[in-house]
Amino acid sequence: MAANRDLALFSTIWTMCSPANWNYINKECPSKGIKKNKEKPRDVYVEDYIYELLYRYGTQDLQDAMRMAMMLGQRPSDMLKIHTGLIHNGILSFKQNKTSNPLRFKVTESLQEIITRRAPYGGYLFLNSRKRKMSVGNLWERYKKAQAIAIQKHPEHAEELAQAQFRDLRAKSATDKSLVSSEEAAQKLLGHSSVNITKRVYIRRSKEIDPFEEGVVNKNK
Structure with missing residues (x-):
């Protein structure tokens, strides 16, 4: 690549x-x-139990970043630029860095909870140790620390934990959204102009299939 x-x-x-x-x-x-x-598109899917382990050993700002990554389905660089000044009348609006696509998110109760905790007096939601806007590198450092602790405490999941990257939460958000709603809903969440890229790159699990339990199957019990 x-x-x-x-x-x-x-x-x-x-x-x-x-x-x-x-x-x-x-x-x-x-x-x-x-x-x-x-x-070949990356195909790592962060299972719920892996997400929960990484979340458990993360700092509060990492935990909030992980939750927002799941709720908004955005790239780390777009999420870290979120500022309270982008919120008007209960709507969070911004343009994606990569595509300049405009997005508008309803500020739900769960999202407002994070916003209030992260920026009670306004400003950027995610700050570094110098109280400046957090960079992707700052976020990566926090994630790697949580990942290392999780691997040490849960060696039985070491391989899956090591494979999971923060950027995979965008794909997890899209995948989980498609499973509970639709591929089109996942497309809108990620801000793609076409559902094809969402399906090809970001949706990494398909819906469960009900087994066929009629006819000759039941007769052979």
Whole structure:
């Protein structure tokens, strides 16, 4: 995946240097024709019991971040930029960093509980030790500490705990939303323009199937 990102960046830079843009280079891009590695979407699903273990050993700010990640289904960078100034008439509104898609969330009782605890006097909800807006790196450090404690105390789940990343909570939120509602509801929660990307990348569990228990099955009891 990293190699694919590098190729895309190199191609973009070369295009900007072409005669059509900055006119620095008048040659064909060297990366043209290079095949990218086929990428497989990440398929880790954080089971409820794994989530609960990580939550148990997290600090209060990590616990609140985990809850909000599940409720809003947003990327860490979007969640950490939430400010009380984005809330008007009971609606939390912001644009996603990656896509600029506008989202509007109802401030439910559970969401308000977190907002009140995190920013009783207003401001950013998540702050670092210097009382400044928490970065993704700050959040990652808190998560890794909780993860390490959970692995130490629950070695029987060490592999699953080690695989689970904070970013997987976005997929868990989408998956769980689709299971209790629909894939379209999960799409809206994540802010995707198409349900296809939601299904292909973020929904990592399907609904249970009822076994067939009629006809010859019952006759052979």
